Amino acid sequence: MTDQTTDTGAVRASAPKTKAASGRVLGLGGKDLSLFLLVLGLALFAPFILNPFPEGSALSQFNAGYPDLMQRFVIFGIFAIGFNILFGLTGYLSFGHAAFLGVGSYAGIWMMKLLTTNVIPAIIGSIVVAGLFALIVGFISLRRSGIYFSILTLAFAMMSFALAYSVLTPITGGETGLQLKYFDPRILDAELAPGNPPRANLFGLNMTSSYELELGSWVFTFNAGYYLAAFMMLLAFYLSIRIFRSPFGMMLRAVKSNQNRLNYTGISSKPYTLAAFVISGMYAGLAGGLLVAMDTQVGAERMFWTASGEVVLMTILGGAGTLIGPVLGAGFIKYFENIISKINSTVLHDWFAFLPDGLENVVVAIIYPFVGKGWHLTLGLLFMLVVIFLPGGLVQGGQKLATVFRRDKNAGSVESDAAKKQPGHPGE
Amino acid sequence: MGRTIHREDNMAKSNFTRRGLLRTGALGGAALATPTLFTSRVWAEAHTGFTNAPQGDTVTLGFNVPQSGPYADEGADELRAFELAVEHLNGEGDGGMLQTFSSKALDGTGIMGKRVEFVTGDTQTKSDAARASARSMIEKDGAIMVSGGSSSGVAVAVQALCQEAGVIFMAGLTHANDTTGKDKKANGFRHFFNSYMSGAALAPILAAQYGADRKAYHLTADYNWGYTTEEAITSSTEALGWETVNTVKTPLTQTDFSSYIAPVLQSEADVLVLNHYGGNMVNSLTNAVQFGLRSREANGKQFEIVVPLYSELMARGAGENIAGILGSQNWDWKLENQLGARYSGTNAFVQSFGNKYGFPPSQAAHTCYVQTLLYADAVTRAGSFNPCAVDEALSGFEFDGMGNGPTLYRADDHQCFKDVVVVRGKENPENEFDLVEIVEVTPVDQVTYEPDHPQFAGGSLGSCNPGA
Numbered sequence: 001m002t003d004q005t006t007d008t009g010a011v012r013a014s015a016p017k018t019k020a021a022s023g024r025v026l027g028l029g030g031k032d033l034s035l036f037l038l039v040l041g042l043a044l045f046a047p048f049i050l051n052p053f054p055e056g057s058a059l060s061q062f063n064a065g066y067p068d069l070m071q072r073f074v075i076f077g078i079f080a081i082g083f084n085i086l087f088g089l090t091g092y093l094s095f096g097h098a099a100f101l102g103v104g105s106y107a108g109i110w111m112m113k114l115l116t117t118n119v120i121p122a123i124i125g126s127i128v129v130a131g132l133f134a135l136i137v138g139f140i141s142l143r144r145s146g147i148y149f150s151i152l153t154l155a156f157a158m159m160s161f162a163l164a165y166s167v168l169t170p171i172t173g174g175e176t177g178l179q180l181k182y183f184d185p186r187i188l189d190a191e192l193a194p195g196n197p198p199r200a201n202l203f204g205l206n207m208t209s210s211y212e213l214e215l216g217s218w219v220f221t222f223n224a225g226y227y228l229a230a231f232m233m234l235l236a237f238y239l240s241i242r243i244f245r246s247p248f249g250m251m252l253r254a255v256k257s258n259q260n261r262l263n264y265t266g267i268s269s270k271p272y273t274l275a276a277f278v279i280s281g282m283y284a285g286l287a288g289g290l291l292v293a294m295d296t297q298v299g300a301e302r303m304f305w306t307a308s309g310e311v312v313l314m315t316i317l318g319g320a321g322t323l324i325g326p327v328l329g330a331g332f333i334k335y336f337e338n339i340i341s342k343i344n345s346t347v348l349h350d351w352f353a354f355l356p357d358g359l360e361n362v363v364v365a366i367i368y369p370f371v372g373k374g375w376h377l378t379l380g381l382l383f384m385l386v387v388i389f390l391p392g393g394l395v396q397g398g399q400k401l402a403t404v405f406r407r408d409k410n411a412g413s414v415e416s417d418a419a420k421k422q423p424g425h426p427g428e
Numbered sequence: 429m430g431r432t433i434h435r436e437d438n439m440a441k442s443n444f445t446r447r448g449l450l451r452t453g454a455l456g457g458a459a460l461a462t463p464t465l466f467t468s469r470v471w472a473e474a475h476t477g478f479t480n481a482p483q484g485d486t487v488t489l490g491f492n493v494p495q496s497g498p499y500a501d502e503g504a505d506e507l508r509a510f511e512l513a514v515e516h517l518n519g520e521g522d523g524g525m526l527q528t529f530s531s532k533a534l535d536g537t538g539i540m541g542k543r544v545e546f547v548t549g550d551t552q553t554k555s556d557a558a559r560a561s562a563r564s565m566i567e568k569d570g571a572i573m574v575s576g577g578s579s580s581g582v583a584v585a586v587q588a589l590c591q592e593a594g595v596i597f598m599a600g601l602t603h604a605n606d607t608t609g610k611d612k613k614a615n616g617f618r619h620f621f622n623s624y625m626s627g628a629a630l631a632p633i634l635a636a637q638y639g640a641d642r643k644a645y646h647l648t649a650d651y652n653w654g655y656t657t658e659e660a661i662t663s664s665t666e667a668l669g670w671e672t673v674n675t676v677k678t679p680l681t682q683t684d685f686s687s688y689i690a691p692v693l694q695s696e697a698d699v700l701v702l703n704h705y706g707g708n709m710v711n712s713l714t715n716a717v718q719f720g721l722r723s724r725e726a727n728g729k730q731f732e733i734v735v736p737l738y739s740e741l742m743a744r745g746a747g748e749n750i751a752g753i754l755g756s757q758n759w760d761w762k763l764e765n766q767l768g769a770r771y772s773g774t775n776a777f778v779q780s781f782g783n784k785y786g787f788p789p790s791q792a793a794h795t796c797y798v799q800t801l802l803y804a805d806a807v808t809r810a811g812s813f814n815p816c817a818v819d820e821a822l823s824g825f826e827f828d829g830m831g832n833g834p835t836l837y838r839a840d841d842h843q844c845f846k847d848v849v850v851v852r853g854k855e856n857p858e859n860e861f862d863l864v865e866i867v868e869v870t871p872v873d874q875v876t877y878e879p880d881h882p883q884f885a886g887g888s889l890g891s892c893n894p895g896a
Contacts, residue, residue, distance in 0.1 A: 068563040166650055166679055175651030175680050176581040177555040179588050182888065195614060195890020197592050208592065221567070295563065296592075297585055299556035338564060344548065373495065373550075 032241050035324060039237050043230040046070050047220045054217035061347060062339060067210055067223035069338050071294045073331045074226070074233040075287050080314040080326030081233075081240045082283020086276050087312070088321035089249060091256035095150045096137070096157025097311050100281040102164060102303030104130040104288025106171070109178050109298050116188035117180065117198045119207065119228070119293035123286065130285020131278055138277035142270060145259065157308050164300040177299035200293050202228060207293055225294045232290060233327075236283060241323055243279070252276050313379075317386055319393025328394045336379050343371040478814045479594040479895030480570045487542040487813065489514070489800070490549065490571030492562050492586060493600065497553040498680065498707035499578035501741045502792040506576050506600055507548060508785055509793035513800035516780070517544045524780040525801060528773040528829035533808040534801070540808055551577055553680070555585035562586045566593050572813050573598060575799055578706065578792060580604030580653035587616035594895015596815050598799040601792040603705075603737050604653035605660065608843035609884035611652075614892040615815055617822055617842045619802065620795045621875070623653070624883050626736045626756040627660030629848035629870035631668050634754065638699065638732050640669035645697035647688055647712060649704050650677040657703045657736050659883060673697045678704070678712070685712040689719045698726035701734045709735055710745035717749040738851055741790045743863035750853030750863060757849040757864075758795060759831055761788040766866055774831040788861050798830045802837075819892040833872070840879035841889065848875050 025033050042049065051065030064070070083097050104126035111125040141152040164172040172178065180198040192198060200207040207225035214220075243249045251272045254262050262269050292298060301307070310333060318329025348364045348371070355363060370378045390396045482488070491510045494503035515521045519536030526534055538544050547569040549561030558577065565571040566589075574590055575598040577583050583602035590597035591613040599607055599618040603626070608618050634642075644665060648654040654677065662672045673695055678688055689712070692700055700721060704712050716722075716733055724731040735742075738755030764774035777797060781789040789797070802822065810817035823839035832846040851864040877884070 063568070066564065066567040068560060068567050072560075166677065169650070175555075175649075177585060179585065182890070183886075193890065194888035197588060197613075197890070197893075199592065295559055295589075297555060297559060297588070299554055299585070301554045301556050338560075341550075342547075342564075 026238070028238075028241060029245070032245065032323070036234075036238060036241060039324060039327065040234060043074065043234060046073070046226070046230070047222055051218065051220055055219050056217065058351065061343065064335055064339055065221060067208070067221060067226055068295075069334065070223065070226045071229050071290075072334045072338070074229045075290045075294070076311070076314065076330040076334055077327040078229075078233050078236045078290070079284055079287035079311055080318065080330040081236050082280040082287070083311045084315050084320060084322075084326040085240055085243060085252075085283065086280035087315055088326075089244070089252035089256060090273050090276050092142070092145065092273060092277070093150045093312070094141075094153040094277070094280070094308075095305070095312065096153035096155070096160075096308050097280070097284050098303050098305070098307035099137070099157040099160040100130045100134055100284035101288040101291070101307065102160065102298075102300070103133045104285030105292050105298045105302060106164070106178070106288075107285070108289035108292035109180070109296065110171075112180055112186075112198070112200065112292065112296065113178075113184040114187065116186055117200055118188075119200050119202055119289075122200075122293055123232070123289040126285045126289025126292070127282050128285075130288065131282040134278045134281020134285075135274075138274050138281070142273050142277060154305060154308070157303065158305055161300060161303040161305070164303055172300060173298070174300065177297055179297045198296070200225075200296050229290050229294060232286060236286065237323070237327070244323060248272065248275070313383060317383060317393055319395035322393065322395040325393050325395040332394065333379065336375050340371055340378065341373065341375040345372070476814075477894060477896060478816075480566065480572045481896075482542055482570075482572060482813055485542055486545050487539055488569055488571050489544060489546045489803075490562065490565030490569065490574040491546055491576045491796075492549045492551050492558060492565065492574055493576040493796075494553045494578050494582075495548075495550040499553050499705070500707075501745070502578040502601055502706060502739070502790065503551070503576075505741065505790045505793040506578065506796040509781070509789060509797040510546065510548075510576065510800060512781055512784060513797045514544045514546055515784075517800070517804050522780045522783070523776075525773045525777050525797070525830055528776050529801065529805070530828040531805050531809065533805050539804045540811070540813070544804070547571060551579070551582050551586075553579045553582060555581050558582040558586050559589050562589055563593075566590075566595055571595065573803055575803070576600040576796060577602060579651070580607055580656075581651045583607050583618075584611045584652060587611065587613050591615045591890070591893055594815060594893045596803065596818050598803050600796050600799065602653070603657065605656035605883050606652045606887075608841040609656070610887035612841050612843075612887050612889050614819060614842075614889045617799070617802075617837065619799050619837075619844045621756075621758045621846070621848055622843065623657040623660035623736070624877055624881070625848050625875040626657065627664035628875045628877075629756050629850055630661070630734070630736060630754065631664035633850050633868060634665060634699075634734060635668040635670070637754065639729070642670045642699045642729075642732075643673045643697045643727065644670055644699045644701050644734075645673055645692050645695055646675040646701045646703055647685070647692075648675055648677050649708055650679050653705070654703045656883065658701075661701055661703070661734075661736050663883075670699075678708070680708065682708065683711055685715040686719070688712070689715045689721070692716075692721065693719065693724075696727065698729050699732045699734060701736065703736060705737055705739075706742060707745070709742050713746050713749050713753070722749075722752075738864065739791055740788070740861065740863060741792070743853055744860055746853075751855045753853045754867065755851055757791050757851050759791045760849050760851060760864065760866060761794075762862070762866065763831065763849065763869075767869060770833045771831055773829045777831060794831060801830070802827070815894050816892040835872075838879070841884065845872050845876055847872050 028036055047065050051063045053059040053063050079101060087093055107129035108122040108126035111122040115121050137156045141149055144152060166174055182192045182194060182196050205224050210221050210223040212219055212221050255269045255273055259269055314329035314333050315326045317332060319325025345368055348367055352360045352363050386393060493506045494500055516524045516526055518538050547565050549565055551558035551561060562574050565574060573596045577586060577600040580602040583599050584606055587597045597616040599616060601620055602618060603620060603622055605623050646658050648658045658675055676688060700716060702709055702712050721731050721733060733753050735753055735755040738757050743750045761778045763771040778788050806818045806821035807813055810821040822837050825837040828834045835844050835846040837844055848870045850867045850870060852867050854863055854865050857863045
């Protein structure tokens with residue numbers, strides 16, 4: 001990833017100007033900068049934004065501002081941002097990205113077992129190992145494109161899952177998974193007292209430690225692990241903007257719009273797609289490493305093909321090829337998975353208790369299949385609606401809303417540029 | 429053109445940074461100031477000194493059970509038992525085992541006067557999902573204790589999480605030695621019996637029924653429970669003269685075991701040991717019977733199938749295939765009726781469970797119900813929800829009247845020691861709930877082991893963690 005930074009940095013001067021590029025802070029054009037600041041604001045104030053309802057009220061069911069879920073939002077945001085660099089820019093649909101997440105997780109936990117419980121080596125290790133693995137998988141899979149590429153990546157992912165689940169049990173813990181034990185070697189750390197569980201930390205700052213702020217009946221939790229993950233997400237997001245705006249990104253878009261034409265002009269697209277694949281694998285590795293840093297255990301299930309499918313859903317739901325879309329999609333799906341799935345029939349009966357008995361039962365019977373265990377159904381319906389009516393994902397929805405309220409109907413929005421399949425840059 | 433853009437660049441840049449700086453400054457200042465302006469919860473918690481100290485007049489327990497996956501049936505029954513236990517703790521219903529429990533600290537007014545509420549979660553029998561679900565219970569819902577689960581992989585994962593977070597974990601159905609062996613934790617407690625106890629109780633009966641010169645073939649679920657069960661059964665049967673010809677691991681997600689059963693026919697084995705549980709066992713046993721193993725003769729003897737960990741729910745799933753097959757159980761709903769008052773509490777529980785749901789409870793339901801009551805009792809006796817106080821009250825606690833006879837919660841490893849029930853599938857069951865018959869009850873002395881037994885070596889309880 002550092003290579004990439006220097007790469008984009010070096011060619012910044014020639015980087016294409018966005019349509020309304022008017023200012024550059026941190027090398028970001030005006031609209032990119034406001035987008036970045038928006039994400040920064042969302043990440044910083046997530047504990048407030050996600051906990052809008054007072055503790056103990058009926059609506060507190062919908063609060064999502066607890067460390068575990070906040071961490072998941074940003075970590076899967078990273079995962080989806082990385083996936084989008086591959087899928088959104090080159091159009092190569094990988095169906096096996098969870099494998100890189102899983103490999104990153106295993107690398108991370110082994111760093112913590114062997115070296116130190118400090119999360120920095122774990123995160124670096126997971127990025128490096130996932131990158132190497134992505135290099136191998138990418139090198140082979142990218143020999144084909146389209147559906148064959150998807151199937152190849154899916155096959156690799158299922159193979160990795162099967163390996164982790166049974167064959168490589170001594171390394172991966174198989175079905176039981178891996179956890180930190182007090183008797184792990186950890187050559188850089190002092191020995192722990194027997195039975196004392198090792199904790200993931202950042203130079204002594206425990207990842208699970210939280211500060212709780214009570215304002216009236218509202219409780220806001222500020223978690224160390226969340227802010228580390230959010231910081232990483234901002235880095236990842238920033239890097240993804242730079243990639244989108246770089247000549248490299250332009251080349252990837254060229255691959256998406258017409259790879260044959262690119263080949264005929266004498267440009268080999270393979271190095272570009274492979275680089276994109278590896279970068280996106282490293283993003284997944286970072287997400288996997290962070291998952292371990294937040295909760296020190298790994299199970300093979302996170303490499304299952306459904307996990308790979310999930311990141312595809314996240315990206316498409318949010319808006320493939322847009323910058324903020326994948327982050328929104330990740331948040332959306334994780335919210336459903338953790339909040340909507342918790343609404344069971346008891347909760348529904350509580351809500352509709354004011355209705356007459358017969359009517360209450362009818363209303364509950366109608367809603368129940370769509371919440372609780374049926375959250376997949378709701379998500380599936382929403383996904384269909386989005387794909388049919390908003391092919392650009394939630395971002396396109398946001399744009400449509402914005403044009404309604406905007407006086408100048410023709411003004412371009414923040415993402416309009418990124419969402420376009422073939423961005424035109426007459427200035428070039 | 430280039431120059432124009434350049435000038436615009438500069439203008440916008442200065443504009444942007446100024447505004448941005450002001451905005452960030454203001455927000456940052458506000459963020460820094462807020463903690464000093466308002467009373468923080470950290471101060472409130474300083475008085476209690478442990479994670480999720482109950483506020484107000486309610487206390488929240490977290491019931492984390494498999495609602496999907498191969499153990500979903502067990503999970504559903506566990507949830508029924510939890511609901512019943514909460515009812516009884518809050519003084520509703522007929523009180524169930526509260527009447528027979530040897531400790532009389534609980535009086536039906538909740539726990540220490542606080543009404544018991546609960547949240548539920550789905551472990552999916554996956555360690556990742558189980559931890560996520562338990563974390564949301566602890567972090568979002570403020571659960572002071574987490575219980576439930578039907579897999580040792582999950583139990584070990586969630587137990588470690590609870591130790592880290594500083595809440596008590598009252599294990600549900602978990603049978604692997606590891607839970608109170610190499611992965612034991614000071615904040616974790618197990619009422620259920622374990623693989624070693626199954627081996628110790630089953631082996632003498634197997635030798636008596638099937639002879640001492642048998643050749644066994646093991647199919648083992650590929651996770652920690654399967655490993656320790658296989659180890660326990662092989663070591664205790666080999667001690668009595670059996671030979672183990674092969675052991676094969678099968679994935680937990682497997683639903684068709686034909687490819688694993690076929691090689692058994694080629695081997696020289698005359699006993700098949702299925703170290704499977706739940707849906708796995710139902711499928712593998714059905715496959716084994718379809719392949720004609722039950723009617724087969726090998727080495728001049730009748731071929732036999734053994735299922736070390738048995739349950740009524742599995743028997744129901746396997747139907748008539750279960751007939752005549754031996755296994756062990758933690759508890760059975762017929763214990764008190766057939767073996768007398770030593771197992772008092774059984775009938776009280778079966779009756780209130782039956783009244784509420786219309787059928788007898790499984791052993792998974794029993795252990796979860798008992799664990800909830802034991803936790804509530806320990807809190808009441810300790811006079812505090814603090815995990816360390818609960819730890820002290822439960823360690824070395826001797827009790828009776830919970831359906832298993834006199835029981836000890838051993839302080840060394842937080843494992844309960846009690847009699848083990850050896851059962852056999854009925855040949856002609858009268859109804860769908862009375863599918864197994866009790867062969868023998870192995871007294872607790874025969875299944876007790878030293879805390880440093882090799883099958884349990886390698887771990888340490890550590891010290892209790894109150895969190896916060």
